[in-house]
Amino acid sequence: MDLGAVSWRFVKVWRRNLWTYRRIWKVSFLTPLLEPLFFVAAFGLGLSGFVGEIAYGGRKFDYPTFIAPGLVATAVMNNAFFETTYASFVRMYYQKTFDGMLATPLSLEEIMIGEIVWSASKSVVAAALMSAVLAVLGFVDPWSVATVLPIAFVGGLAFGALGLWLTGITPHIEMFNLPVFLLITPMFLFSGTFFPVSSLPGWAAAAAQVFPLYHLVELCRRVQIHAWESSTAGSGAYLGVFSAVFVVLAVGAMKRRLIR
Amino acid sequence: MVGLVSAVVAVENLVKRFRDLTAVDGVSFTVGRGEFFGLLGPNGAGKSTTIRALYGFSPPTSGTVRVFGMDIRTRWRAVKARIGVCHQENTLDPDLSVQENLWIFAGYFGIPLAEAKVRASELLEFFALNHKKDAKVADLSGGMARRLILARALINRPELLILDEPTTGLDPQSRHLLWERLESLKAEGLTVLLTTHYMEEAARLCDRLVIIDHGKILVEGAPGDLVARYAGAEVLEVGGPDAALRRYVTENRLEYDDLGDRLILYVPEGSSILEIVRTRFCVRQCTWRRSTLEDVFLRLTGRELRE
Numbered sequence: 001m002d003l004g005a006v007s008w009r010f011v012k013v014w015r016r017n018l019w020t021y022r023r024i025w026k027v028s029f030l031t032p033l034l035e036p037l038f039f040v041a042a043f044g045l046g047l048s049g050f051v052g053e054i055a056y057g058g059r060k061f062d063y064p065t066f067i068a069p070g071l072v073a074t075a076v077m078n079n080a081f082f083e084t085t086y087a088s089f090v091r092m093y094y095q096k097t098f099d100g101m102l103a104t105p106l107s108l109e110e111i112m113i114g115e116i117v118w119s120a121s122k123s124v125v126a127a128a129l130m131s132a133v134l135a136v137l138g139f140v141d142p143w144s145v146a147t148v149l150p151i152a153f154v155g156g157l158a159f160g161a162l163g164l165w166l167t168g169i170t171p172h173i174e175m176f177n178l179p180v181f182l183l184i185t186p187m188f189l190f191s192g193t194f195f196p197v198s199s200l201p202g203w204a205a206a207a208a209q210v211f212p213l214y215h216l217v218e219l220c221r222r223v224q225i226h227a228w229e230s231s232t233a234g235s236g237a238y239l240g241v242f243s244a245v246f247v248v249l250a251v252g253a254m255k256r257r258l259i260r
Numbered sequence: 261m262v263g264l265v266s267a268v269v270a271v272e273n274l275v276k277r278f279r280d281l282t283a284v285d286g287v288s289f290t291v292g293r294g295e296f297f298g299l300l301g302p303n304g305a306g307k308s309t310t311i312r313a314l315y316g317f318s319p320p321t322s323g324t325v326r327v328f329g330m331d332i333r334t335r336w337r338a339v340k341a342r343i344g345v346c347h348q349e350n351t352l353d354p355d356l357s358v359q360e361n362l363w364i365f366a367g368y369f370g371i372p373l374a375e376a377k378v379r380a381s382e383l384l385e386f387f388a389l390n391h392k393k394d395a396k397v398a399d400l401s402g403g404m405a406r407r408l409i410l411a412r413a414l415i416n417r418p419e420l421l422i423l424d425e426p427t428t429g430l431d432p433q434s435r436h437l438l439w440e441r442l443e444s445l446k447a448e449g450l451t452v453l454l455t456t457h458y459m460e461e462a463a464r465l466c467d468r469l470v471i472i473d474h475g476k477i478l479v480e481g482a483p484g485d486l487v488a489r490y491a492g493a494e495v496l497e498v499g500g501p502d503a504a505l506r507r508y509v510t511e512n513r514l515e516y517d518d519l520g521d522r523l524i525l526y527v528p529e530g531s532s533i534l535e536i537v538r539t540r541f542c543v544r545q546c547t548w549r550r551s552t553l554e555d556v557f558l559r560l561t562g563r564e565l566r567e
Contacts, residue, residue, distance in 0.1 A: 095354055100412075101368055103343075104340060
């Protein structure tokens with residue numbers, strides 16, 4: 001990655017995506033508004049009678065409260081990851097949007113950073129809407145509608161960069177099924193979203209901490225239900241380093257793919 | 261030939277190698293200010309790679325590419341701010357309307373939205389697209405999409421316009437409209453670099469051109485001069501040539517191509533050969549016409565298929 005090629009101009013790429021998003025925002029807003037209602041209905045009304053209380057971070061929570069921050073973290077992951085995989089792939093491969101941009105003063109680095117920051121912005125919007133619904137329902141601290149936003153942004157950068165790196169190395173759009181099945185689904189299930197990682201066997205609990213989603217869930221729980229089991233600074237640093245590494249990898253992969 | 265200092269484009273000894281293929285093998289040319297310059301060649305000759313190197317899309321293996329006197333490798337941002345690129349593929353943004361395509365693209369150049377709107381409506385007017393300004397890109401015909409791509413390439417008021425096969429796949433009406441617009445841009449002093457497969461297009465638009473094959477420049481010159489030098493003034497195509505004609509052309513050292521069932525004779529201006537051949541050897545079918553750039557192209561690059 002050439003740092004001399006990075007400037008504020010990435011905002012122009014972000015703006016292009018915002019412009020097209022304005023057409024479909026009503027549909028895009030539905031998912032984060034309705035999804036928590038579905039989950040809370042299913043797990044709160046259906047499952048929580050079987051589960052009882054969850055012990056986590058030295059306190060006890062009813063089941064819907066425990067999973068509420070996990071739902072927000074998952075939405076952050078999904079919004080960023082699916083934006084920079086399927087949506088970016090369409091822009092890169094089918095619409096040749098990046099080829100058009102590369103004939104302007106924009107650098108490849110700026111285009112890719114614009115895509116990743118855009119995906120993180122979508123994560124922020126989803127986290128805000130979802131947290132607002134969960135706060136109204138009384139599952140999360142109402143202040144966390146604001147405090148979760150920087151966490152959603154960093155989490156969005158991490159999963160957006162991971163997704164864009166995969167886009168850079170994926171030969172065909174249907175191949176994304178593979179990382180979704182091997183990476184996103186296990187992360188969704190084993191990152192402490194639905195049960196505390198500490199209830200797993202020792203080796204599995206340690207393995208879960210490699211997942212970026214684990215750290216994102218930890219941070220969301222910290223601000224939304226004020227409980228945690230890992231170091232907050234450690235989780236923040238993990239997501240920061242993860243983002244930086246995958247931004248560099250994504251730019252490198254795209255350079256090999258687009259500049260021939 | 262243009263001096264290196266005043267040249268808008270100066271390519272020196274450009275070499276581009278991909279893993280096992282040398283796409284461009286030591287190409288040098290210059291384009292002067294206000295010139296309409298053509299880059300011709302069969303598929304895979306190295307045209308597109310050369311053109312991609314001009315806007316930093318394809319870093320050279322060796323050699324230098326200077327645009328406005330600046331090295332594209334180090335000053336790419338300053339260069340790209342002053343050029344307009346019309347890609348071979350449709351790179352229009354299907355998520356945006358016709359005029360939004362121009363507004364958003366202007367943003368990539370740092371042009372404020374208010375100014376972009378003024379320029380966009382001027383360009384839509386110029387390219388006869390005003391009635392389509394709110395249409396989706398997907399609803400445009402091939403000719404309209406091409407005109408929009410060209411309009412978009414002009415949004416930053418470039419000093420150099422790069423056109424990569426701008427009329428491929430267009431109907432004759434669209435092609436002629438595009439040529440007229442390009443000619444009026446040229447009259448305003450715009451420097452243009454064009455690649456094309458249509459020799460008629462190159463002959464009509466280009467002041468000067470090069471023909472490239474296998475990554476090397478074969479010839480360079482004004483279209484008319486190249487025709488006179490490589491294809492004479494007139495062409496006589498004789499169908500079903502007999503042995504007598506073949507003997508006659510070799511004995512008289514005439515310029516010809518023998519295609520087996522057809523013999524193509526290249527005749528200089530005011531030659532008496534034409535009359536002799538017509539009366540003595542035109543047994544079956546004879547076509548007599550002016551020489552064109554297409555004759556030059558086929559003579560130099562051969563007639564066999566490339567793909």
